[in-house]
Every structure is written in C-alpha cells, then in structure tokens.
Amino acid sequence: QQQVKQSPQSLIVQKGGISIINCAYENTAFDYFPWYQQFPGKGPALLIAIRPDVSEKKEGRFTISFNKSAKQFSLHIMDSQPGDSATYFCAGRGEYSGGGADGLTFGKGTHLIIQP
Amino acid sequence: NAGVTQTPKFQVLKTGQSMTLQCAQDMNHNSMYWYRQDPGMGLRLIYYSASEGTTDKGEVPNGYNVSRLNKREFSLRLESAAPSQTSVYFCASRNLRGVEEKLFFGSGTQLSVL
Helix, strand or coil, X not given: CXXXXXXXXXXXXECCCCEEEXXXXXCCCCCCXXXXXXXXXXXXXXXXXXXXXXXXXXXXXXXXXEECCCCEEEEEECCCCHHHCEXXXXXXXEECCCCCCEEEEECCCEEEEEEC | CCCEEEECCEEEECCCCCEEEEEEECCCXXXXXXXXXXXXXXEEXXXXXXXXXXXXECCCCCCEEEEECCCCEXXXXXXXXXXXXXXXXXXXXXXXXXCEEEEEECCCEEEEEC
C-alpha cells in the first residue's frame, strides 16, 4: 500500500517558469510533511516542510501548499532556475505501516529539469 | 563537519558474494536508517534502528541484515548478493524536535551485483 503518491514522475520547465509537484497521502495520522531535494550523486537533503495546521509555507522561491481536507500537498518553485534541476521527494511522517516507530514515508520522486 | 559517512562509494559483487556497507554519524542522533533507491521506485526503507540496541524491519528487508554497533555506527550486510539487490544504498540519521523530523543522508553506495 503506497501511502504517499507523487506526481508527475518527471517534469521539464523553462527557466523562469513555475514548477509544481503534487503529492497525495492516505494516512490521516501523518503529522509532518517535508520535501527533500536530491542532486545527482548526492543523498537527499531537506528542502522545506510543513505541519498540517498550516495551509501554506514559503521559503524564498519554494512554497508548500497544503490541503488537509483533500489530503494533498504540493511544492511550487517560483522563477525556476537550472540549478533547481534535481529529484524531489515528498514525504509524510507517521507510524510505519508495519507498526513500531514513527518515521517518514516517501513518495516515488519527481525528476525536475529546468531548461535554460 | 562530517555528518553521515558511508563506505564504500562503489562496489561490484558477483551473485552469491557477501559484503557489509558501513555507516557512521557524528551528530549524536538516536535513530538511523538504511534505504535503497531504484529508478521509479523512490526511497524504500530496508531497516531502521530507533535507538542503540534496537533494529526493526522496514518495507524491503528480505536479503539484508543490520547491526547497530553503537550509537554512531549502523551497518548493512548482504549475506548472499543477488542481481535484484543492484541499487544505490543510502544511510541516514535523524534529528527529531517534536514532530519536526530531519533526516541527514550519506552520499550513497552504488552497488552492482553481476
């Protein structure tokens, strides 16, 4: 059972445009929703995150929009730059599906290319 | 300033060979994780250790074993490697403040099983 569904799988955006990546989750007990950014040959790194009691969070050109009733959240990258080209993962934090400790469940990732 | 250190960075194995991937963190984190990353599959959790002395299975544990040697070190062992284990492996440690969770990832191990 995939608890976090991410789309699109890949995305090409022109420089200066807006990149939008969407995620939907199933587990209403998730209490934290981060986005991770991964450059080729590197491990993922936390980019921005939101708690479910907030509808929007903005850090520079990166914004998370959160819709609790629809169980959806999205990442918007304004004025997209070639340096934003990377793979982006959304995640939800909650109890692992097999029980036990809490942790992050990741979406399958979006490969973003910003064309100059 | 090291963060999470993984070794080796690259490894080629023949089917049936065994190997251990090493991971160490210097941030005094309690929880550590092993993920594998495959094209189109995202990050899948293999095993995790919520604290020193404990380990638990994640989403894809078959064919792997782990050891939480101490608070710093968390190793992943492939006893009899199979081509299906060809992947990029990431170790991570966790900083947790309330519900705000931040994972710190190593730079990965690219493993090929022939």
